[in-house]
Amino acid sequence: MVEANVIYVLVAREFKKFVRDKSRLISTLVRPLIWLFLVGGGMSRLVTPELGMSYMKFIFPGILGMTILFSSIFSSLSIIWDKEFGMMKEILVAPVSRFSVVIGKALSGTLISVIQTVIILMLFPFLGIKMGLLSICYAVAIAVLLSFCISSLGIIIATFYDSFESFSVIMNFIIMPMFFLSGAMYPVNKLPHVLQVITRINPLTYGVDALKHVLLGDSGIVDFPIVTDISVLAVSSLLFVAAAGFLFERKK
Amino acid sequence: MPIIKVENLVKRFNGLTAVNDISFEVDKGTIFGFLGPNGAGKTTTINILCTLLSPTSGNASIAGHDCKTESSDVRRSIGIVFQDTTLDKDLTAYENLMFHSYLYNVKRSEMKERIHDVLHFIGMYERKNDLVKKFSGGMKRRLEVARGMLHRPGVLFLDEPTLGLDPQTRANLWEFIVELPQKHNVTVFMTTHYMEEAEVCDRIAIIDNGRLIAVDTPDDLKKTLGGDVIYIKSSDNKKARSEIEKMFGLEVSEKDGELFMTCSMGDSCIPEIIRSISDVQSVRLQRPTLNDVFLKMTGKDIREEEMSEGDVFKETIRSHRRRFG
Incomplete structure (x- = not known):
């Protein structure tokens, strides 16, 4: 059973805190900018010829993917913070279904992530990318789907941890590999075969690929048809959210 | 008429028995105290009653609803103030109460009035738009009691409500708690290891090492001496x-x-x-004091609360967040 009041209030809480915390907003926007202009800008001088476009332009969809990855996962990992500092108990003793809590948390992560992504997306004219209103809408729709998928994955991760002590483990073994093995920074087909297999089970790969379709067009750098990207994201979102709901329901 | 019924409740964690075959009943409209040293099984019992844990065996019910099988009905009929604060420090007092009202599906039309009522009741109406992280320990605890009352529960659980508060704040909080049964028609179930605080209870259960040693009124317990x-x-x-x-x-x-x-x-x-x-x-x-009773029944003194290393860490982080958050 999914209760609208629970979902509403969880999303409203997260949104209110997000708007209130200016330093969080700024720091989450600075990360993609550093990658885009400092890493991308520097690398442009080395790798431009092979891609047929500037490296900065090439990684722009990947940077949007990164924004979504970090902001969705961190938003879900706030569950660990809530568990450690008690707020989660208030939610768990309320007469609400665990599944509503999971959906509410996943949608909070989605909302915050999409807001940040849209802000970064608006940089497209500076990178020589042409987008009409329709393609902006497509890009936002993909951002919503990918954010929901990653947020649900984040909730699954959060159910396994009760404290932030393991944060660096999550960072180094899950988040960073997901980012680098997604085709965000370099074409997937340039990777060694073993790593290519990993990119295929990484949902972020499909999100970044879909964004490449919309932002860069069919310039020969996409890996899958867009239908595949969207289907994989949709199916994995459903699987993740169901798994998160199941894991959340467990009682000791 | 009993509103809480516990029968032969047992809870084991990996071979460790936290609650060992306890049974008791709590009458409607009374203040019931659960007394015992740290690690005696008080919080575990509360967690079972409020459906956060399932018992290994035995039964518990609140207002006729089984804690194992009818957890939604149980949750609707209880309010809880946990040992550690469960307020969102980055939201205001009003927003925390609003959050709670939505979780408990309080009617939209009544929400505002109820929140204003409880804020007046705890004397914090003027502070309603302040962030919780600016509040003192006593104010937070009062706000939590208010929040626990917001959805008009039949039973209010208070787990060590005065832990970490200074003596004067503790006294104020007690004045406020003892009024709850008459003013709000609620049964109060509380745990404490401060013996003198347990005196306000109508009935007391003494628990040690997961076993129930005695259940009686404070006066009758003292008479046994x-x-x-x-x-x-x-x-x-x-x-x-x-x-x-x-x-x-x-x-x-x-x-x-x-x-x-x-x-x-x-x-x-x-x-x-x-x-x-x-x-x-x-x-x-x-x-005779309840401490003498405890001493006689268990052969030991109730010890002062000692902070575990984890708690010290959390406390440090909290004060850090208060300062820089």
């Missing part, structure tokens, strides 16, 4: 001692130059004793 202790000092203790023993048939002992004896009706005993012995220098009467 045999009465008050009278201390007398006279210029000739030896003579006085033999006189008292002869005339009243009481067992008298001597400690630090004072004679002392246990007597069921201390107040009326004193005049008679004074009249019968000569040259009394000082007399004092000591009423």
Whole structure:
């Protein structure tokens, strides 16, 4: 059973805190900018010829993917913070279904992530990318789907941890590999075969690929048809959210 | 009429028995105290009652709803104030109460009025738009009690409600808690390891090592000690001692130059004793405390709360967040 009041209030809480915390907003926007202009800008001088476009332009969809990855996962990992500092108990003793809590948390992560992504997306004219209103809408729709998928994955991760002590483990073994093995920074087909297999089970790969379709067009750098990207994201979102709901329901 | 029923409740964690076959009932509209040292099983019992844990065996029910199988109904009929604060420090007092109202599906039309009512009740209406992280420990605890009452539960659980508060704040909070049953028609179930605080309870259960040792009113528990202790000092203790023993048939002992004896009706005993012995220098009467009861029943003193390493860490982080958050 999914209760609208629970979902509403969880999303409203997260949104209110997000708007209130200016330093969080700024720091989450600075990360993609550093990658885009400092890493991308520097690398442009080395790798431009092979891609047929500037490296900065090439990684722009990947940077949007990164924004979504970090902001969705961190938003879900706030569950660990809530568990450690008690707020989660208030939610768990309320007469609400665990599944509503999971959906509410996943949608909070989605909302915050999409807001940040849209802000970064608006940089497209500076990178020589042409987008009409329709393609902006497509890009936002993909951002919503990918954010929901990653947020649900984040909730699954959060159910396994009760404290932030393991944060660096999550960072180094899950988040960073997901980012680098997604085709965000370099074409997937340039990777060694073993790593290519990993990119295929990484949902972020499909999100970044879909964004490449919309932002860069069919310039020969996409890996899958867009239908595949969207289907994989949709199916994995459903699987993740169901798994998160199941894991959340467990009682000791 | 009992509103909480617990029968043969057992909870084991990996071979460790936290709650060992306890049974008790709590009557509607009363204050019930769960008394015991740390690690006795108080919080585990509360967690089972409020459906956060499932029992290994045994039954528990609240307002006729089984805690295992009807958890939604149980959750609707209870309010809880946990040992550690569960407020969102980055939201205001009002927003925390609003959050709670939505979670408990309070009618949209009543929400505002109810929130204003509880804020007035705890005397924090003027602070409603302040962030919780700016509040003192006592204010937070009051706000949590208010939040627990917001959805008008039948039972309010208070787990160590005064832990970490200064004596004056503790006293204020108690004045406020003892009014709850009459003013809000709620049954209060509380745990504490401060013996003097348990005196306000209508009934007390003493728990140690997961076992229930006694359930009774504070007065009846104290009566099991045999009465008050009278201390007398006279210029000739030896003579006085033999006189008292002869005339009243009481067992008298001597400690630090004072004679002392246990007597069921201390107040009326004193005049008679004074009249019968000569040259009394000082007399004092000591009423038994719940601590004495606990001491007698378990053979040990209830210890002061010691912070575990994890708690120290959390406390540090919290104060850090208060300062920089």
